[in-house]
Amino acid sequence: YADTAMYQVKEKGRDSIEFFNEEMADKVSRQLTMEGDLHRAMDESQFKLYYQPKIDIRTGRVVGAEALLRWNHPVKGMVSPVDFIPVLETSGMIIDVGQWVLEEACKTLVTWKESGLWQAGMKLSINISPRQFRRDAFVDDVIAALDKYPIPEKSLDMEITEGIVIQRVDDAIVTMTTLSDRGISFSLDDFGTGYSSISYLKRLPVSTLKIDQGFVRDIIDDRNDRVLVETIITMGRLLDMELVAEGVEEQEQLEILKSFGCDYYQGYLSSQAVPFAEFEEILAREQSEQPA
Ligand code: C2E
Ligand code: MG
Ligand code: MG
Ligand code: MG
Numbered sequence: 076y077a078d079t080a081m082y083q084v085k086e087k088g089r090d091s092i093e094f095f096n097e098e099m100a101d102k103v104s105r106q107l108t109m110e111g112d113l114h115r116a117m118d119e120s121q122f123k124l125y126y127q128p129k130i131d132i133r134t135g136r137v138v139g140a141e142a143l144l145r146w147n148h149p150v151k152g153m154v155s156p157v158d159f160i161p162v163l164e165t166s167g168m169i170i171d172v173g174q175w176v177l178e179e180a181c182k183t184l185v186t187w188k189e190s191g192l193w194q195a196g197m198k199l200s201i202n203i204s205p206r207q208f209r210r211d212a213f214v215d216d217v218i219a220a221l222d223k224y225p226i227p228e229k230s231l232d233m234e235i236t237e238g239i240v241i242q243r244v245d246d247a248i249v250t251m252t253t254l255s256d257r258g259i260s261f262s263l264d265d266f267g268t269g270y271s272s273i274s275y276l277k278r279l280p281v282s283t284l285k286i287d288q289g290f291v292r293d294i295i296d297d298r299n300d301r302v303l304v305e306t307i308i309t310m311g312r313l314l315d316m317e318l319v320a321e322g323v324e325e326q327e328q329l330e331i332l333k334s335f336g337c338d339y340y341q342g343y344l345s346s347q348a349v350p351f352a353e354f355e356e357i358l359a360r361e362q363s364e365q366p367a
Contacts, residue, residue: 121149124142124351125144126348127141127347129319129339132329138339140354142179143348173207174216180201187358188230195227202234205238209243217257218254232283233262235264241275244275251281252280267307284311291332295327295331304335322343323340323343323344323345325344
């Protein structure tokens with residue numbers, strides 16, 4: 076931190092350096108503690124996958140789910156992925172945890188297939204982090220999991236962010252095409268928050284755009300957000316993509332999305348992410364409501 080500290084000396088004088096160093100040291104020590112805790116979390120199976128239903132806006136039916144990582148810390152309780160995913164990323168642990176998520180999702184799909192809860196056309200999405208995706212062995216690791224678990228055809232979807240692909244588009248296309256050939260589909264997560272260049276969007280084998288919840292949140296009151304969402308939906312449809320709105324909490328938001336022609340949504344209006352057994356109940360309820 077030498078350069079930054081020097082800068083601090085010039086800008087703010089001596090007092091701020093000590094404050095800065097202490098704060099820095101504090102941050103580093105918290106990061107290290109968390110890294111240790113995260114290693115233990117893997118060893119002691121403290122990670123869980125929760126499942127948030129994805130709903131067809133027209134029919135109101137469950138068409139799949141997004142698997143979201145949860146960490147049940149022995150002292151702190153449930154820790155949000157927002158707080159620990161960055162630590163997994165910087166420490167490189169995301170490689171192992173990401174592979175765990177993938178295999179766990181595959182096991183879940185096999186279980187649901189065998190119990191008849193999983194219906195044709197449903198998809199389970201997992202989130203893939205940049206560091207995981209860019210690794211040379213990523214494709215081999217995924218294929219190894221697919222060889223190991225006989226998941227239903229075309230049932231696995233991977234959510235990636237624009238940041239993943241923008242830097243080395245050609246490499247990303249090769250990775251995605253190889254996995255698409257094995258039946259995996261891709262969604263662009265948090266769409267609209269990144270670079271959103273239409274020219275590369277056209278080239279990527281992406282089947283779904285997930286409209287970031289930041290735009291959905293104020294869709295009722297904020298005209299700009301409403302125009303933006305409508306534009307994303309129109310563009311997505313022109314590119315033959317499916318549209319998922321994230322973070323839908325109110326009926327009125329849903330009505331607006333519906334009027335724009337959005338296909339699917341996720342959000343507290345329908346359900347939070349729930350544990351495995353609870354999602355099974357949701358699927359079972361869906362089936363019993365299905366007209367014979
Ligand atoms: P994301 O993939 O964009 O997931 C959506 C987040 O929005 C989830 O937060 C979800 O619980 C939350 N959410 C869903 N509906 C609503 C709603 O109606 N209102 C509000 N306010 N929030 C809603 P969560 O589970 O805390 O995950 C946060 C982020 O952590 C995810 O954003 C994703 O980027 C990352 N993440 C989660 N699981 C994994 C994982 O297995 N691997 C990787 N690499 N990242 C993950
Ligand atoms: Mg996601
Ligand atoms: Mg998202
Ligand atoms: Mg997000």
